[in-house]
Amino acid sequence: MKKKSPDNKTIELLNKRRTIRAYSAKPISQEDEKIIIRAAIRAPTAGNLMLYSILKVTDQKLKEKLAISCDNQPHIAKAPLVLIFLADMQRWWNYFELCDVQKKCNEMHVNFEKPQESDLLLACCDALIAAQNAVIAAEALGIGSCYIGDIMENYETHQELLKLPRWVFPITLICFGHPKGDKDKIPLTNRFPVDYIVHENIYHQLSREDYKNMFEGVERKRIIDYAENFGQQIYFEKLGADFSIEMRRSVKVAIKNWINGNQKD
Numbered sequence: 001m002k003k004k005s006p007d008n009k010t011i012e013l014l015n016k017r018r019t020i021r022a023y024s025a026k027p028i029s030q031e032d033e034k035i036i037i038r039a040a041i042r043a044p045t046a047g048n049l050m051l052y053s054i055l056k057v058t059d060q061k062l063k064e065k066l067a068i069s070c071d072n073q074p075h076i077a078k079a080p081l082v083l084i085f086l087a088d089m090q091r092w093w094n095y096f097e098l099c100d101v102q103k104k105c106n107e108m109h110v111n112f113e114k115p116q117e118s119d120l121l122l123a124c125c126d127a128l129i130a131a132q133n134a135v136i137a138a139e140a141l142g143i144g145s146c147y148i149g150d151i152m153e154n155y156e157t158h159q160e161l162l163k164l165p166r167w168v169f170p171i172t173l174i175c176f177g178h179p180k181g182d183k184d185k186i187p188l189t190n191r192f193p194v195d196y197i198v199h200e201n202i203y204h205q206l207s208r209e210d211y212k213n214m215f216e217g218v219e220r221k222r223i224i225d226y227a228e229n230f231g232q233q234i235y236f237e238k239l240g241a242d243f244s245i246e247m248r249r250s251v252k253v254a255i256k257n258w259i260n261g262n263q264k265d
């Protein structure tokens with residue numbers, strides 16, 4: 001028997017959310033947009049530093065370029081509202097320059113630290129947590145959304161298109177729009193049973209038997225015809241696919257630039 005959700009509107013909203021990739025022509029009102037952005041910036045943020053920026057894409061030509069550079073996803077160009085969540089350490093480091101922090105460090109004979117890998121991860125945490133607040137606020141307003149992880153691909157193109165400085169990294173793009181048709185008719189995607197996701201105290205690696213049980217009833221449609229099992233299917237469809245290979249290349253370049261800079265800086 002299916003467990004009933006508790007009688008709580010927020011929990012119900014979370015449990016019923018699904019990704020929406022087809023949008024009606026109805027625009028998102030300025031008031032709704034403000035609510036979505038306000039909710040995003042009320043998200044928890046490391047040290048209350050807001051280590052992110054939100055880039056609103058309003059230029060249709062730019063949306064179309066992004067639809068191509070983000071692994072050819074036309075719904076990006078059709079979304080009434082497109083927000084890119086940027087991990088952003090640039091804002092603080094520019095301010096540190098204005099505040100002569102480096103000079104002060106020198107006077108004190110302490111090392112002046114530049115953003116490193118940990119800062120990138122922390123800023124990504126901030127940006128993604130804000131992004132998810134935006135998704136849930138939109139959902140509460142009847143507005144659907146779709147994350148686009150492929151904004152992490154083609155780093156050099158996106159850096160140029162969006163004029164991103166060294167310590168700004170686009171961690172996600174989100175399309176927002178009123179759902180086309182009845183969104184409740186879109187089936188909820190399945191999830192693996194909670195027992196395989198939640199560990200207690202220490203991490204447990206799964207056995208062959210665990211995998212068999214975990215995937216029971218949640219296997220996806222086989223679309224890679226040469227795959228002989230579910231593992232091969234997921235590898236060739238997702239993690240070994242061209243878009244993942246490009247994302248690995250692109251993120252490597254971005255991290256290198258974050259750490260070492262390049263000629264443009």
Ligand SMILES: Cc1cc2nc3c(=O)[nH]c(=O)nc-3n(C[C@H](O)[C@H](O)[C@H](O)COP(=O)(O)O)c2cc1C
Nearest residue numbers: 017018019020021073146147148149150172188189
């Ligand atoms: C980090 C991240 C990246 C994603 N990237 C894409 C994407 O590039 N294109 C897309 O159509 N959906 C994307 N999605 C949406 C997922 O495909 C979707 O969340 C997943 O299939 C589960 O479906 P549901 O959100 O309806 O439960 C992404 C989701 C996340 C969290």
